[in-house]
């Protein structure tokens with residue numbers, strides 16, 4: 001039985017201010033048949049209006065960032081964590097750094113802007129740019145750590161006198177006075193024209209007075225010409241000493257925009273019409289990265305925010321083949337500059353006011369906006385999954401698919417069509433078009449034996465490329481655990497019924513991810529089978545080769561051995577929480593990163609280090625797999641050090657909230673083999689030993705003298721077991 005098939009790919013590039021609104025809009029009112037994908041470089045996207053408040057210490061990191069993983073999960077959108085580097089418009093694809101392109105039917109770009117460091121020699125090496133803001137946040141926190149115990153003069157230069165530069169300088173001033181109490185702070189704000197160009201004279205006057213009152217040196221008409229270690233050179237040749245330099249100069253366009261062939265404005269930003277569409281009707285662009293040619297406005301977040309609703313509407317219209325509607329941005333707008341000290345300056349229509357109440361007002365507006373995307377409401381009505389797509393979405397091929405969706409064949413009829421498969425294999429550079437044999441012929445090198453294993457599961461991540469990587473690592477885990485060298489693999493891939501183009505894309509992404517891991521592991525993909533099914537799934541039958549005598553087995557633990565694990569634990573609880581919207585995006589990212597990491601090097605080190613026994617940690621959890629090893633080894637037990645267990649970020653916090661994988665109760669059955677549980681019931685890491693792992697690390701017993709040569713974490717020691725002793729003793 002199939003659900004509503006997917007017919008169109010709507011892809012958003014960048015989690016900017018307008019796109020978070022589009023995500024929310026499609027979450028509230030989905031379009032059946034449309035697959036929504038967000039490609040984002042950062043999993044937590046900043047709200048720029050609150051960043052100076054973060055620098056000033058008024059907001060935590062969480063308060064001024066939107067977790068895109070959570071928002072996408074709430075929306076039902078796929079999150080592809082990647083950086084766009086260009087477009088292949090002929091094939092309607094977004095080019096990505098370090099992974100294959102993603103296809104689109106309709107595309108929207110909201111990737112913001114960044115100061116152009118190329119205009120000031122030395123800036124890239126010696127200064128901190130204000131964007132990417134995630135990077136600014138990291139470097140700012142490092143800087144604060146460094147200057148905590150600073151004594152004597154501390155010289156800081158902020159380059160750029162626009163609203164962002166002024167706010168940042170005032171925020172830095174406030175925070176440094178709080179943190180670096182032993183330092184004599186000299187803060188300079190330097191800018192090439194006058195400050196707040198384009199804003200009201202009264203605002204400039206107010207801000208100049210505030211800077212003077214706060215003893216911040218203001219150097220106007222002073223373009224920065226170069227930066228070297230410890231100094232900034234101003235026009236005219238004067239050098240300004242600087243222990244730290246922050247660059248908040250004019251917004252500039254990413255270089256890849258110029259390679260897209262789309263119409264650009266004179267500064268290299270996408271030129272868009274009143275409906276926010278570029279000169280390619282399949283591509284919209286908004287926020288700082290675009291210029292509405294008929295209604296030019298400053299590059300400010302307020303305009304990106306306002307473009308969210310008309311963009312969402314026009315994307316829906318474009319998907320249905322309707323002409324997009326024009327949108328005229330407001331000309332006048334309220335600008336509020338925080339001064340870092342709990343006060344702010346508001347300006348509009350030529351007037352300016354300053355005070356603590358203005359900050360209270362700004363804080364209220366910003367927090368209200370953030371709440372809409374950080375805490376989206378409960379959905380009023382779940383879409384009926386059988387709601388048919390609007391017929392206007394479908395082209396002729398898709399209409400055929402819709403007509404026969406209820407009667408799709410099973411058996412061999414459920415295979416992915418030959419054309420789709422051939423195109424995918426050609427894109428992957430596999431097999432070509434010539435007919436392959438019915439089965440793969442495998443030569444085993446002389447003197448070796450073949451180890452074989454099989455694994456298969458349905459997807460639990462919405463990015464098919466990542467899923468492909470993880471499924472391959474998971475399947476190869478058995479081969480690595482045997483100390484064998486991966487040799488070849490057969491894939492079993494299931495993709496949901498969709499328009500041919502989307503099915504091709506899914507299969508391509510899945511197999512590309514898998515192949516990147518298999519290639520790295522030296523394992524050839526020699527064949528497989530692909531079919532349609534209700535949800536995406538992938539598995540492999542894997543082969544490895546090994547000298548029989550050198551194969552690592554589960555049995556073989558010897559008293560005195562150290563027990564090591566090569567990856568952190570906690571994938572089960574993190575993805576259980578992700579399904580409930582309770583995991584932070586960065587925790588999910590950390591778990592994905594661990595799962596997609598092959599164990600090639602760990603396995604080689606174990607073989608070279610003469611490990612006595614090994615297995616991979618997967619569904620039964622650490623305790624279950626360890627029990628298998630002990631059972632296979634005879635009269636041994638293991639003293640397990642709970643404190644030493646390596647946990648993925650977030651795992652312990654989630655257990656503390658009572659979350660666990662649905663398989664955890666089953667794994668808890670191993671507790672009768674464990675001694676000392678009663679005394680450890682409150683230990684925060686106890687649940688980790690029952691947590692099922694996907695693509696987990698290797699668990700091995702190694703001679704104590706091999707420890708320094710093996711990259712793993714020691715979590716216990718093997719002991720001789722006497723009659724009546726438990727398998728595992730908790731320490």
Ligand SMILES: Cc1cc2nc3c(=O)[nH]c(=O)nc-3n(C[C@H](O)[C@H](O)[C@H](O)COP(=O)(O)OP(=O)(O)OC[C@H]3O[C@@H](n4cnc5c(N)ncnc54)[C@H](O)[C@@H]3O)c2cc1C
Nearest residue numbers: 014016017041045048049084111112164287288300301302
């Ligand atoms: C210190 C400072 C304070 C400011 N304060 C204000 C203010 O109070 N009010 C105001 O109106 N404006 C303010 N601005 C201006 C504001 O930052 C921008 O106008 C606003 O962020 C633009 O929003 P956006 O949606 O275009 O892009 P952004 O908010 O920059 O979002 C871009 C998103 O795209 C992602 N991304 C970037 N490149 C790629 C890529 N290649 N592939 C995939 N994803 C990518 C990023 O990770 C990010 O999530 C301030 C600027 C600064 C520097």
